[in-house]
Amino acid sequence: MTSGPGKTPRNATINDVAERANVSIGTVSRHLNGYLVKPDNRARIEEAIHSLSYARNAIASAMKTSQSNMVGLLVPDYDEFHAQLLGLLGTSFREQGFVTLTYCHESNVQAARDSIAFFRSHRVNSLILSGCQELKSEVEEMMSQGVQVIAYDNDLLDPRVQQVKVDNAGVTRKAIEHLLTLGHRKIAIITGQMENWTAQRRLQGYRDAMQGAELEVDPAFVFNGDWRSESGFAAMQKLWAGTERPTAVFSSNHQMTLGVLDFVREQQLDIPSDLSLISFDDISMFRYLTPSITAIAQPLPQIVSAIRELFLARDDAQVSDAQRSIRLDCELMVRDSTAPPRNSTA
Amino acid sequence: MTSGPGKTPRNATINDVAERANVSIGTVSRHLNGYLVKPDNRARIEEAIHSLSYARNAIASAMKTSQSNMVGLLVPDYDEFHAQLLGLLGTSFREQGFVTLTYCHESNVQAARDSIAFFRSHRVNSLILSGCQELKSEVEEMMSQGVQVIAYDNDLLDPRVQQVKVDNAGVTRKAIEHLLTLGHRKIAIITGQMENWTAQRRLQGYRDAMQGAELEVDPAFVFNGDWRSESGFAAMQKLWAGTERPTAVFSSNHQMTLGVLDFVREQQLDIPSDLSLISFDDISMFRYLTPSITAIAQPLPQIVSAIRELFLARDDAQVSDAQRSIRLDCELMVRDSTAPPRNSTA
DNA sequence: AACCAAAATTGTAACGTTTCAATTCATAAC
DNA sequence: GTTATGAATTGAAACGTTACAATTTTGGTT
Numbered sequence: 001m002t003s004g005p006g007k008t009p010r011n012a013t014i015n016d017v018a019e020r021a022n023v024s025i026g027t028v029s030r031h032l033n034g035y036l037v038k039p040d041n042r043a044r045i046e047e048a049i050h051s052l053s054y055a056r057n058a059i060a061s062a063m064k065t066s067q068s069n070m071v072g073l074l075v076p077d078y079d080e081f082h083a084q085l086l087g088l089l090g091t092s093f094r095e096q097g098f099v100t101l102t103y104c105h106e107s108n109v110q111a112a113r114d115s116i117a118f119f120r121s122h123r124v125n126s127l128i129l130s131g132c133q134e135l136k137s138e139v140e141e142m143m144s145q146g147v148q149v150i151a152y153d154n155d156l157l158d159p160r161v162q163q164v165k166v167d168n169a170g171v172t173r174k175a176i177e178h179l180l181t182l183g184h185r186k187i188a189i190i191t192g193q194m195e196n197w198t199a200q201r202r203l204q205g206y207r208d209a210m211q212g213a214e215l216e217v218d219p220a221f222v223f224n225g226d227w228r229s230e231s232g233f234a235a236m237q238k239l240w241a242g243t244e245r246p247t248a249v250f251s252s253n254h255q256m257t258l259g260v261l262d263f264v265r266e267q268q269l270d271i272p273s274d275l276s277l278i279s280f281d282d283i284s285m286f287r288y289l290t291p292s293i294t295a296i297a298q299p300l301p302q303i304v305s306a307i308r309e310l311f312l313a314r315d316d317a318q319v320s321d322a323q324r325s326i327r328l329d330c331e332l333m334v335r336d337s338t339a340p341p342r343n344s345t346a
Numbered sequence: 347m348t349s350g351p352g353k354t355p356r357n358a359t360i361n362d363v364a365e366r367a368n369v370s371i372g373t374v375s376r377h378l379n380g381y382l383v384k385p386d387n388r389a390r391i392e393e394a395i396h397s398l399s400y401a402r403n404a405i406a407s408a409m410k411t412s413q414s415n416m417v418g419l420l421v422p423d424y425d426e427f428h429a430q431l432l433g434l435l436g437t438s439f440r441e442q443g444f445v446t447l448t449y450c451h452e453s454n455v456q457a458a459r460d461s462i463a464f465f466r467s468h469r470v471n472s473l474i475l476s477g478c479q480e481l482k483s484e485v486e487e488m489m490s491q492g493v494q495v496i497a498y499d500n501d502l503l504d505p506r507v508q509q510v511k512v513d514n515a516g517v518t519r520k521a522i523e524h525l526l527t528l529g530h531r532k533i534a535i536i537t538g539q540m541e542n543w544t545a546q547r548r549l550q551g552y553r554d555a556m557q558g559a560e561l562e563v564d565p566a567f568v569f570n571g572d573w574r575s576e577s578g579f580a581a582m583q584k585l586w587a588g589t590e591r592p593t594a595v596f597s598s599n600h601q602m603t604l605g606v607l608d609f610v611r612e613q614q615l616d617i618p619s620d621l622s623l624i625s626f627d628d629i630s631m632f633r634y635l636t637p638s639i640t641a642i643a644q645p646l647p648q649i650v651s652a653i654r655e656l657f658l659a660r661d662d663a664q665v666s667d668a669q670r671s672i673r674l675d676c677e678l679m680v681r682d683s684t685a686p687p688r689n690s691t692a
Numbered sequence: 693a694a695c696c697a698a699a700a701t702t703g704t705a706a707c708g709t710t711t712c713a714a715t716t717c718a719t720a721a722c
Numbered sequence: 723g724t725t726a727t728g729a730a731t732t733g734a735a736a737c738g739t740t741a742c743a744a745t746t747t748t749g750g751t752t
Contacts, residue, residue, distance in 0.1 A: 009490070009491065010412075010491075011469070011491055013737090013738055014739065015738075015739095023702090024701065024702045025702090025703090025739085025740095026701065026702060026703075026740085026741085026742095027700080027702075029739070029740060029741085032739095033740085036699085038700065038701090038747095038748095041700085041701085055463065055467045057467065057469060057737095057738055058467045058469070059405055059408045059469055059738080059739090060409050060737070060738035060739040060740090061738080061740075062405045062739090063405050063406050063708070063737085063738080063740095064706080064707050064738075064740045065707085065739080066707065066708090068405055078430060078432075080426070083424055083426075083432075083433075086424075086429075087424035087450060090448060091450065094449070094464070099447055099468065100448075101447075102436060102448075103436075103440070104433060104436070104437065117401065118440070121401045121403065122445065123357070123403060123404070145355065145356075145357055258634065284631070288604065288635060289634055289636070290636045359707095359708055359709085360708065360709065370732045370733070371708090371709085371710095371732090371733090372710085372711085372733075373731055373732075375711085379710085381730095382729085382730080383730070383731085384717095387730085387731085402708095402709085403707095403708055403709070406707070406709040406710090406737095408709090409707085409708080409737055410708075410737055411709080411710065411711095411737085412737065
């Protein structure tokens with residue numbers, strides 16, 4: 001009953017099971033993989049599995065089939081959005097019998113490179129990237145070795161990369177139009193790093209909206225941030241020190257919005273009367289703040305199922321050749337941080 | 347240069363490298379594992395690795411050494427605290443050459459069981475659990491097969507389980523004492539599920555503080571919640587409908603605190619004048635709310651390094667026999683949600 | 693009872709590493 | 723120039739599966 005003194009017994013193998021059940025390992029393997037075996041053999045095998053508390057060695061299995069059943073997830077950050085994404089994807093993949101390995105590159109190209117080596121050595125079947133575009137050659141190499149690559153909100157150009165995107169420009173335009181409708185004319189935007197495709201698309205949406213309203217874009221109202229909250233704060237410092245202050249600000253991600261809020265608190269500004277505010281990314285906090293923050297919500301459940309769909313179709317030759325790209329819509333959650341500008345008649 | 351048409355070339359193996367470098371696979375293996383080889387061999391091996399873009403097959407390696415180099419992490423939830431914990435642990439372990447597999451049981455015992463099977467089949471070297479105590483027998487079995495088990499804030503009794511705990515009772519007592527000092531006497535607590543050890547410890551801290559002040563604990567002021575925000579809301583409904591309303595509430599986790607805040611908003615109560623509020627778990631939102639919420643912060647960096655320390659000492663026979671248990675302190679972050687009760691002279 | 697096809701089982705060869713005893717190679721000492 | 727010594731290399735045997743060809747068993751037909 002008790003295992004020997006101090007000795008840790010090694011795990012039971014399929015051999016042990018076969019021996020105890022008095023069948024060959026092949027038969028045990030068949031049973032484990034869901035093929036039919038004769039009822040009495042089956043019963044003995046199951047008894048053996050149970051009494052030896054056998055658990056299939058996934059590593060040996062992966063080795064033999066050269067199918068790791070692993071998926072690599074590369075994200076830029078462990079923020080609320082990505083944490084949820086990782087959680088949901090992890091659960092979803094596990095249900096399909098896959099393990100997810102995650103890596104966070106923190107906008108560091110070297111870290112992203114390292115992640116590729118990491119994923120490669122673990123022979124992931126698929127690679128899912130969010131927001132890292134500097135990996136062109138690495139990604140190509142992985143694909144040429146048969147690894148499926150799915151990119152979220154990214155513009156890797158290789159047509160073999162499967163894409164899930166959200167309509168960054170469209171929804172940003174909608175957000176800015178919301179401000180325009182409220183009567184704002186002096187609308188500033190805090191962008192992400194401009195090398196980043198997502199940041200570019202969001203800025204484009206801003207430009208589209210302004211152009212649609214036949215307004216000039218004042219360069220002083222376009223602040224190049226870097227996604228981090230400090231740059232949101234810095235943006236506000238600069239904007240507020242300018243000759244003309246904006247009546248509304250669009251922040252391209254949630255981190256920078258927090259920086260904006262820090263500034264607002266420090267200067268004791270009132271939202272929305274001194275300043276209307278819209279944020280890309282709807283984190284749960286925004287609902288609870290006073291005022292609650294108008295924000296753009298990315299459709300997380302749809303994103304997850306889009307990724308899963310592409311993943312499941314990975315061996316489907318019909319689709320895998322053609323580029324498959326899924327585009328999803330975001331939702332503008334209008335809350336209390338947006339109102340007409342103070343001296344407006346609108 | 348280009349890989350054959352459509353054909354996905356299989357990954358280069360150590361054999362390919364050996365052949366190209368004109369040495370035996372043993373030599374290549376030695377080099378890969380950091381042993382000395384003759385300089386000219388080394389040069390040829392490195393050339394071969396590079397030109398074949400060889401990447402060690404971690405699966406085969408794990409198979410042979412029967413060392414998976416994997417660590418299993420089991421968490422109850424993907425909330426902010428656990429997301430950060432997972433992220434930091436993942437990074438930390440990867441630096442040691444380990445992969446982390448994560449599983450979220452969502453307070454579902456069957457899911458937790460499944461996770462054990464999952465981890466077992468992947469032959470994790472260590473298992474790190476947060477907040478799941480219903481796995482006594484499964485955990486014992488894993489340990490008897492040589493798997494290290496580290497439990498965070500848990501009271502698995504087996505002395506072979508290594509423990510990292512925070513001083514739940516002590517810091518909760520401190521929080522309640524803070525309220526007492528402000529002059530509160532009618533202090534309610536919303537607990538977690540009472541089967542849960544952590545919930546028990548937090549309630550104990552409440553009792554300790556009350557007893558220390560020679561106050562009776564009014565059973566109507568102890569609401570048994572279930573960690574989820576709905577139960578925080580329900581608690582407030584009940585407390586507010588009672589004959590005597592509390593002047594302060596202690597919520598045992600952040601989710602339930604959000605439920606409390608929902609109620610506060612719905613009833614247009616004012617914090618802290620109508621009600622003082624303290625929450626266990628300091629999520630980033632609490633700093634940004636108006637009023638900001640007084641909360642208990644768990645020492646995340648210390649937790650991570652404590653876990654890493656136990657992990658690294660896993661083969662150290664000297665310590666591994668004796669139970670190792672690390673206890674950490676939490677910090678009470680006093681903010682604006684706590685103030686003297688309205689009709690108080692304190 | 694003899695035969696045949698289908699079904700179930702068996703034995704064995706991989707998969708890509710690591711490891712270890714056996715061998716070869718270099719270097720220095722006599 | 724031989725021998726002793728240690729260092730570097732080799733070859734082959736594992737690790738625990740799966741897969742496949744070969745074999746045995748089963749059950750139905752004549």
